[in-house]
Amino acid sequence: MAAYAAALGRPVLNGTRAKLERQAVELLAQGLPEAWLCDRARELAARGWADLVQHAERSTVPIEVRRDQAGASSSGLPEWCGQCGPGTPAARLNPKFRTLGELGSGEKCPDCHPDRVTPANR
Structure with missing residues (x-):
């Protein structure tokens, strides 16, 4: 580094x-x-x-995420809803943190987890 x-x-x-x-x-x-x-x-x-x-x-420093013309992020993930991932900004870019309840609960966020959100409803 x-x-x-x-x-x-x-x-x-x-x-x-x-x-x-x-x-x-x-x-x-x-x-x-x-x-x-x-x-x-x-x-x-x-x-x-x-x-x-x-x-x-x-970190609370914002992360600039590039978006394509359709509004999808360059990572291919749906936009983070901000309500899941119990207090961790890592949920913005890491879908494993996009869960409801306790971290590791396995309950995927219906609003922004890529396994629950289809490209048609982004």
Whole structure:
């Protein structure tokens, strides 16, 4: 994580570097924008933290999602309703958090979970 190392101002320990790289790959695979993640990594270093996943989940910084002409996001997911995913902004881009009730309940949100929303009713 070059952004983390640059903000830290010193070399990053190997274990921390490996952890942050694994977390960055995971978050990028979920569709989070690289520039947004780099900004969160810089914040980590400034605060003395080293958990990118936790910081990304708790971040209140808006994520710009590109939309096509039909209004679908570039990730192909329906737009997040904002009512599901118990208090986690990760539900915006990760459908596993688009559940009702407790996290892991398995009850998929009928308003925005991709398994429950068809392209015709988006």
